[in-house]
Amino acid sequence: MAFLKDFKAFLFQKDIVMLATAVVIGAAFNKIVTSVVNDVIMPIIGLLTGGIDFTQKFISLDGESYADLAAAQEANAAVITYGNLIQAIIYFIIIGFFIFLVLRAYERTKKKENVEEAPAPKGPTQEEILLEIRDELKKQNS
Numbered sequence: 001m002a003f004l005k006d007f008k009a010f011l012f013q014k015d016i017v018m019l020a021t022a023v024v025i026g027a028a029f030n031k032i033v034t035s036v037v038n039d040v041i042m043p044i045i046g047l048l049t050g051g052i053d054f055t056q057k058f059i060s061l062d063g064e065s066y067a068d069l070a071a072a073q074e075a076n077a078a079v080i081t082y083g084n085l086i087q088a089i090i091y092f093i094i095i096g097f098f099i100f101l102v103l104r105a106y107e108r109t110k111k112k113e114n115v116e117e118a119p120a121p122k123g124p125t126q127e128e129i130l131l132e133i134r135d136e137l138k139k140q141n142s
Contacts, residue, residue, distance in 0.1 A: 033098060055084060061078040
């Protein structure tokens with residue numbers, strides 16, 4: 001029973017719950033980034049590069065020339081799909097950019113909170129208070 005108790009305590013630690021929440025949000029965020037890349041960025045890049053579809057870029061290792069990736073896969077040819085690597089790199093750059101924007105906005109809110117919280121006025125130190133008490137006691141005893 002101690003094992004299950006320890007496991008339950010582990011699962012419900014604040015850090016673990018926050019990590020699980022981050023994973024779920026990250027999965028949803030991945031769908032957004034995938035849509036942005038596939039539906040917005042890649043068509044623009046395709047337009048700029050003359051209609052190139054990077055996912056169809058490959059190198060056939062058997063030396064044959066295939067019309068497209070589907071034909072090479074039908075022939076069971078060994079291929080290096082470098083276009084998928086290019087697309088993955090673009091995903092990585094876009095995800096990094098979005099995370100940068102989110103963290104930058106977060107840091108700005110933290111800076112605003114720190115500016116809004118004015119430091120509390122400093123009072124006398126403990127030593128100063130004790131000296132004042134000593135002086136008052138001397139006055140009263142004299």
